[in-house]
Amino acid sequence: MDRIIPINIEDEMRNAYIDYSMSVIVARALPDVRDGLKPVHRRVLYGMYELGLSHNKAYKKSARIVGEVLGKYHPHGDSSVYDAMVRMAQSWSLRYPLVEGQGNFGSVDGDAPAAMRYTEARLVKVAEELIKELNKDTVDFQTNFDGSLQEPIVLPAKLPNLLLNGSSGIAVGMATNMAPHNLGETLDAIIAYIDNNEITISEIMEHMIAPDFPTGGIIYGYSGVKEAFETGRGRIILRGKATIEVTGNNKEQIIVTEIPYQVNKASMIERTAQLINDKKIEGIADIRDESDKEGMRIVYELKRDAVANVVLNNLYKQTQLQNSFSVNNVALVGGRPKILNVKELIGHFVDHRHEVLVRKTSFDLEQAKKRIHLLEGYLIALDNLDKVITLIRSSKDPEVAKQELIITFGLSEIQAKAILEMRLQRLTGLERTKVIEEHAQVKKLIEYLSEILADKMLRMQLIKEELAELKERYADARKTAIEYHSDEFTMEDMIPDTEMVIMISNQGYIKRTPLSEYRVQGRGGIGAKGVSTKKDDFSEHLFIATTHQYLLIFTEYGKIYWLKVYNIPETKKATQGKAIQNLINIAPGDQVRSIIQVRDLKNADYVDNHYVMMCTRQGVIKKTPLRAYATPRANGIHAIVIREGDCLLDVQLTSGSNYIVLALESGRAIHFNEQDVRPMGRVSSGVRGITLVHEQDRVIGMASFPTPDWDLLVVSEHGYGKRSSIDDYRITKRGGKGIKTIHITEKTGKLVAIHAVKDQDELMITNQSGVTIRIEVGELPIIGRTTQGVRIIRLGPDDKIASVAKIDVLDQEAKSEDDAVINKASQEENVLEEGEEIYNN
Template identity: 65%
Template sequence: MTEGSNQNIIPINIEDEMRGAYIDYSMSVIISRALPDVRDGLKPVHRRVLFGMLELGVNYNKPYKKSARIVGEVLGKYHPHGDSSVYDTMVRMAQPWSLRYPLVDGQGNFGSIDGDSPAAMRYTEARLKRIAEELLVDINKETVDFQFNFDDSLKEPVVMPGKLPNLLLNGASGIAVGMATNMPPHNLSEVADGINAYIDNRDITIPELMQYITAPDFPTGATIYGYTGVKNAFETGRGRVVLRAKANFEQTKTGRDQIIITEIPYMVNKANMIEKIAQLVNEKKLEGISAIRDESDRQGLRIVFDLKMDAIPNIVLNNLYKYSQLQSSFGVNNVALVKGRPMTLNLKDMIRHYVEHRHEVVVRRTQYELNEAEKRAHILEGYLIALDNLDEVISLIRSARDPEVARTGLMEKFELSEIQAKAILEMRLQRLTGMEREKIINEYNEVKALIDKLNEILSNETLRMQIIKDEVSELKDRYGDERRTNIEYDAEDFSMEDMIPNEEMVVTISNQGYIKRTPLAEYKTQGRGGVGSRGVATKTDDYTEHIFVASTHNYLLIFTDFGRLYWIKAYEIPEGSKTSKGRPIQNLINIEKDDSVRAVIQTASLTDEDYVSNNFLVMCTEKGVIKKTTLQAYARPRSNGINAININEGDRLLEVKLTNGNNHIVIASKSGRAVHFHESDVRPMGRTATGVRGINLSSADDKVVGMVSVSEEESNLLVVSEKGYGKRSKVEEYRITKRGGKGVKAMNITEKTGELVAIKEVVDTDDLLIINRSGVLIRISVEGLRVMGRATQGVKLIKLNESDIISSVEKIAKIEGEEDEVNVDNEAPTPDTDTTEEENN
């Protein structure tokens, strides 16, 4: 290289060069490729495809043309990039599952919601949809600016006139450099109402606009689950909209449950989704599904999930929502170009920019029409002058040597403009007839009236806004339709509870610590004295010790013999049939090996501050010690449990009750005595305190069998003996004494009755679940037991074998409409009226 050639080399900093080049590239991507214009909602490639189709004449009422012809037109004239980018753009604008309001009318294979590719462009045909022409209407009336194409040989529009509010209707998505956009589609009818409301009141708030435009409206339907994300998106331009597939339950002729999906979330590939669900089923991550079929056809989408016999449809569906794309989210990010600059827009911003653009288009269109009308009026004025001086005009034209002389002569003699003179020379002879003259006069009057109207529009903004409103209302009348996407306003991001239906369950815990839950409906009411139905399959040396009813969403506070407390949600307990054994409770909570469950309290919430601070747990031990502590002390679940009460050696926790601080406490012992005192006799203590004496037991062998917290005045106390005898008496028969006394007689204990095993507070609407050590269970109505004296022996509740005894008694609410399964003992039980032994305090 010679020394002189170095004079053309300019040293530059590579950092500056790279920075400049990258910024240029970034701006090119942002402005010319990835982001839509806020005015017409189109990216350059969309705009060029639509304009190319318009120029090619493939309007909605014209024959289809080959896609390859359209692509070639757009490539050759306006979009110097790959043909696939143009064809893919046109294909997407024709897919009804991609655009809420498709802009292209495609004929042939344009792909599918399963992600199938469209046919090659040489096979398919297309034309504009009628609604797309609303974007292009008035484009030839100087309503928008035009710019040169890539080689300066033609001109293309900078933006479309955009009568259709396309950005809101069809949304947009794109990834630029350093930013992205993801705008959801909306319903035309709602958007039209929202635009009109904005025009009527420019100070309208976004919440007020949301009364018209309620939420995005997706082409594939589905359900918007929760409204918080929609609200955020409308107010800030950013938000997360959760979409759930539309599902319903059906049953086959054989009684098998099915889940039928008829709508899926937007942008979800149906085939891929089904494949992934099948994979989850094979991997046992999704339980309860036996078969999956895609029965979609031309009539619509239909995916069928056949369920196994024991599967609960609601649970399976919620698991499908959790683990598959049957629930997906749409991340709204409303970024669009405003005057060439990317901006994040809220709902009102988008409407405001649309109205401003339409206002400009109306002004420019009106000005264009005014100019054209004035030109026409000018020519018509020339015609009228010529007709008024017809003979002179004809004479002048006949005597002229050539048209140029004739035109000049007309201009000079009648003071006409060159345009008027030229129009007169070009006028056909037939227009000289009397009828034609009248037509010219009428046309002139119409044109003058039009000019006045157009001038009024240009001088009156209210009129211009009314035109915009009328045009938008016309769009609504012509193209408006119903919402496709439903809205579940009150749904929040679903938690584990949403996976489980909230229903009543019978929870059983055996003596050896096996736990399970069973739907309450499995238990049928029987008549008093029946032999019972098989309740629980237990091992020969095991029996059911606890049985109670809980809602699946409740917290269960499980108290053990040693005074420990553990927490568990009812739905976390494994479900089993009435005859199944259940699972060891050690699998669910960290209970010590030689400890066992003693009492269970259920509560709907541990987070309500007012509730936990104004309710108490009252505990009673076998040795008659009682303790009261606020629920708040036990409101923070710990995985390893906590000490709920300090238990003395040789004693164990027996019963725990949830109270409100104003209840009466009744404690009964196996010797048949009960003490009744007000809850206020027991002061609240700390979590680890031991407690105070609740009942004075009659002997070292005596022990407490139960504690009742009486809350209702009309309640009765039910006592049950181990050999199946029971009775109910009024609470008032147990006179109030001081805490720590020996109490009064609760039941006349004999060898026939056996010792007392349970005491319960009951009302007529309660049912009793009684279970014995051999596992037989009976459910009877309390209403069938008459109220009798406190010291009586009672009546026989359940027929027992000689070696069998009752192990547990639980009261439950009576179920409306349940059939009774009556199995009455042959020998009708009669009450024992022995009341010789009076109360003894």
């Protein structure tokens, strides 16, 4: 009874639970911020290192490795050790695998690895960078579980493994889920931090853009990345990489080549098939997994009446083709769990590397001092060779000889012992020279190592050089793309404000291309291939905007959506672009009709002094203050109420006192003052702008003039155009039938575009076959409003003008001599046949 101690059960439970939870947190579930490893992973790597399993040595059975780790360092279940090793060998689990496996190590479909007796493994070269320098007293060691061996508490880790490969784990009362990153970007960010410890997280993000997942995919939106980098917590949306292809029999397919991180491919396909059977996803005729050793390929074959972009959006919405990764950067700092932002993670790694460098340098310095001490003893012996030999020969045993050497020459015990152990060949003249040279080299080394220990700036420079060398050796390209789509984060500080050509095709594909890719050509040129489109698709909207501007996108149904220009994927001019449904939540069946770009929706002066002028196919016009559309919403809002049988056609940004011209495809136009149209609210339908000449007629566009000294440009569908002075169009009241603006003939075709222009402006003209030409407005003569015009672009027999955009700022790019020759040739080719009238009244 004396051995029974009464205790309070609440206190005992509390203390026991705290001990248990701390054991789980520190010794099992959370990684160390310095090397990014949990104890089991560290022990596996150290066990493989002890077995000599470097990247250029033979593989060993996994069971042998597991047994080594279990028996010496990790007294837990063999499955826990094997599972940890397997994960370190899976290229879809780690961005930079640390173990090279041979045999079946599982698959992205969730297949289990083969038993450990069937597989083999060895270290990857990158993993060796974590372990190197262990033998130079760079880190502390601790006794293993039975006190018989020593194991490292942390690895020296030349590479920031926690940032490169991330980590995940569930402890007691806390968890960690850290994303992997690209090696080259990460090392650049660390070097920038070393150069400036006061660097901001935004500046770090100029180098280390976003996580880089081993399975690739697309980071959809940037706000989660920014939040994770700044706070250590954030939700990152990931999408699979999908493209739309057309088969030989004109059927469309969605091809998925990359899936989100940690998504089981087989489960995703099975879940999709179930949703198709339940009629929750429509338009898919068949699903095939055509993945092989060359890469992933999941094929969604579509039904003939399906809209590929709509089906893809449904897949993103309802399946794991779109998934999220919740960042929770919890790691052990000094043995305590802590939430860390990206700058703190980098800072702790740099501190660790600095400590390792100091300890390594101190170790090397100590070894160098020991070596030079021996060399100095050798030199004394060689300088007094005859005396030393005589002394040794006269001594009765080694101990007496050693003492005599110490007394006679003032040597230390270590030096005397080393002299006695010298081989006779060291007494030759050549060996003496080698000892002298080595002494000089070691002396220089001691000076250099002492300099390192005395100068922190030099130590930091050495760390930078080491990181640069590692980047040169191991850096690779990003696997995960980034799609900036959300206004929660703007990239304006990192993206230059340059002019872009925005193109939207008839079937809803959008892209942006630098304006500089389009060379200026002469009037009548043959143009250049501007976009590669699907069959029956063509560029319908083309305009110029700068990267930082907002696009206000108006659709046929009268809705408005917002989009920053830099959120549109940048491509080469000959590529198709991306489906606009992936950028804005446009309703099925709706399509883009007009787009205007605005400088800043947050500037009160700008917003309050501008209006949005809209017109419809049936000639209805409406003016609304820009303020009504200054609050972007993800799902869009109604911009105008569309009457039955009508649709929104064109939109212009005005100052409130502009001059407005509406034109009909029959070749008539009306000119009136904007002040004749009173401002209306967002939910209204507008007033009559122009009266149609006949039922089949329709409005083709609207031009807006801030002052009356502009010209009116008109273009017909067969490539004829001209500009006329606005003075030729008398100002009338809105609602009339208008007057002739171009002489319409069978040769010119119907009127398709009008623009307000000046001499310094340029035009981008695209036809339905995808050919684009860029010409200067100044090349077009100013002629009467009732004339036919001149040929602007030479079209094929069945081709027509699809869109005409105006470039407001004169581009200064120089034309090459080759361009001049090509343009001259194309102009000569387009000379009208003899007798053909250019100006036809």
